[in-house]
Amino acid sequence: MGAIQKTITPIDDSLYVERPYASAAEIEKTLKAAKAAQRAWKGVAVADRQKLLTAAVNAFVSHRDQIAAEITRQIGRPIGQSPGEVRGFEERARYMIDIAPRALADIDVGPKPTFTRFIRREPLGVVFVVAPWNFPYLTSVNAVMPALMAGNAVILKHSAQTPLCAERFGEAFKAAGLPAGLFQHLVLTHDDTSRIIGNNAIDYVAFTGSVAGGHAVTRAAVDRFIGLGLELGGNDPAYVRHDANLTHAIENLVDGAFFNSGQSCCGIQRIFVHRDVYKPFLEGFVDLTNSYKLGNPLDKATNLGPVVRSRAADEIRGQIEKAVHAGAKALIDPKQFPADKSGTAYLAPQVLADLDTHNPFMQEECFGPAVGIVAVASDDDAIAKMNDNAFGLTAAIWTENEAAAIRIGDRVETGTWFMNRCDYLDPALAWVGVKDSGRGCTLSQVGYEYLTRPKSFHLRTKT
Structure with missing residues (x-):
């Protein structure tokens, strides 16, 4: 048997969850499936993506009471406060889904005789989301939902303290009928997390965590020309x-x-x-x-x-x-x-x-x-x-x-x-830090700019 990730509840220091770490073969299979699924997903209309992801949100919140109880047992937050995270998840997810048509629409740069010109927002490819335990859904939804809405595939690595959160995402997407491979989650060691960041299959990393963790992510990506979204610490x-x-x-x-x-x-x-x-x-x-x-x-x-x-x-x-x-x-x-x-x-x-x-x-x-x-x-x-x-x-x-x-x-x-x-x-406002609090942006229409790349179309219509 391989190594096991153990989650200890702070309520009484007892074992709450244990899951096996992903093997090298499982990681490779996940990366290949994400690349293949994303190529097809890119061609799906934004309106159709909206329907699927809205169904996923509906499926998720239908289990709100159980999810709230799991939050409390995983991280120790008072049971009277945990339901607020489910409400926050729903608010952010629905907002980012709703604004996607506007945020992802072609940009008309104005008329020019005999030319058609516009800028289109292209998905990046595979987005690797590394999420923390303290607000396990509010931090991860910021990247997971808009990344999928923008036409990307997502691989989620959640904290060892909150593994059930990644599984809840997966259950909701499966219930909604999201195509296989578009959203996957892995239980990973720190070393395997770094290796995935350095893998050519990954096109963007959205990390939330400590300043030290942000430096580790940056080092892991140092040989790659990919974007990094880093939401780090605060005082x-x-x-x-x-x-x-x-x-x-x-x-x-x-x-x-x-x-x-x-x-x-x-x-x-x-x-x-x-x-x-x-x-x-x-x-x-x-x-x-x-x-x-x-x-x-x-x-x-x-x-x-x-x-x-x-x-x-x-x-x-x-x-x-x-x-x-x-x-x-x-x-x-x-x-x-x-x-x-x-x-x-x-x-x-x-x-x-x-x-x-x-x-x-x-x-x-x-x-x-x-x-x-x-x-x-x-x-x-x-x-x-x-x-x-x-x-x-x-x-x-x-x-x-x-x-x-x-x-x-x-x-x-x-x-x-x-x-x-x-x-x-x-969710209508850009979530961004300065100085050691990180770089990049999530939420709002601006957040979509970090999960897409601009592609210019310059078409001469008469010769």
């Missing part, structure tokens, strides 16, 4: 301006910091608060954090579950200790959260104050329920501190002044700028 900032609605800001930002136990690339980790409202904001933030219930995510009363594994919890505790050693003040007593236990994946949320921007916590990504809060003197001070970081995925402001929000947003180095909300992806 996302928020600014609470002097004119903010504090009640709304506190509710939003506590949720933005601790939803999914803080395991979100676009979760809020750094909060800059105008000094005029710093004290009431901080007090309200701590009070609301202390009201959270840490516990078994299968309990409907739980709103803060375990992180993905006990080792991750230990790493987060280490980051908090390092921040305190560098001068931060920890405002949450872990004893307020009885489920917090060393050696398990359960740990209390933490609010850090009195940090400067050189504190390691303000510079490194912390993938857990911890947040730093800092007072600032002005808009300019907030902008400088928000930009003082290697990441740039999202940033947010709480203010009652839209003009000020736009003016400040123009100066903040980020892929998405929010006002009075955070940690949400609108």
Whole structure:
């Protein structure tokens, strides 16, 4: 028997799923099938692709309750929160399917006597999607659905923590009648993942994960002229301006910091608060954090579950200790959260104050329920501190002044700028990072540009 991938649930550290890794022969067969299927799929009308993929979405959401329960068991997200991912999957999938005719339409470049000229969007070929565990469907749907709609074939490699997600995709496409070979999934080692990226059968890689993972993908593709979509880490900032609605800001930002136990690339980790409202904001933030219930995510009363594994919890505790050693003040007593236990994946949320921007916590990504809060003197001070970081995925402001929000947003180095909300992806808007948060784009009409190549038609109609 070959090697086995094991998925340990963070709920109680028991074995939840095990699957064999793909063999070299299985990988080769998958790549050949994808190439063959894509050649036929390219010729299928966009309207017909829409019908098939819409049927797949319908098939997927018909199992919403079971899928939500599987999310909770695989990653430990509270059962009351997991259904939201199924809703988000549906919203993004349907939007990208619906806009495909417009996004993929020929581009008319204008009249020219005796010529017909236009630009057509050609599919790239085979798209290799490497997806993470933290939002297993929301991250993968961003690439899987539009890639297929654009006329590509897709091979999905999902995280070892969330193998059932890849299987759910496959079941939905099979139920919809998608031609064989167009969507396939593989259970892969890191080495086999790198080898596939380097294989000539792959025409584009869509990767979501860590900065280190993004570098590994880039190295694997270094000898190939293919596109790479890299959605990497974050240490996302928020600014609470002097004119903010504090009640709304506190509710939003506590949720933005601790939803999914803080395991979100676009979760809020750094909060800059105008000094005029710093004290009431901080007090309200701590009070609301202390009201959270840490516990078994299968309990409907739980709103803060375990992180993905006990080792991750230990790493987060280490980051908090390092921040305190560098001068931060920890405002949450872990004893307020009885489920917090060393050696398990359960740990209390933490609010850090009195940090400067050189504190390691303000510079490194912390993938857990911890947040730093800092007072600032002005808009300019907030902008400088928000930009003082290697990441740039999202940033947010709480203010009652839209003009000020736009003016400040123009100066903040980020892929998405929010006002009075955070940690949400609108599928009509481009999802993109800057700096170490990656490159490329998913979602929106712009996202289709990365899954196709332009082909120009220059036709002389009279000679």
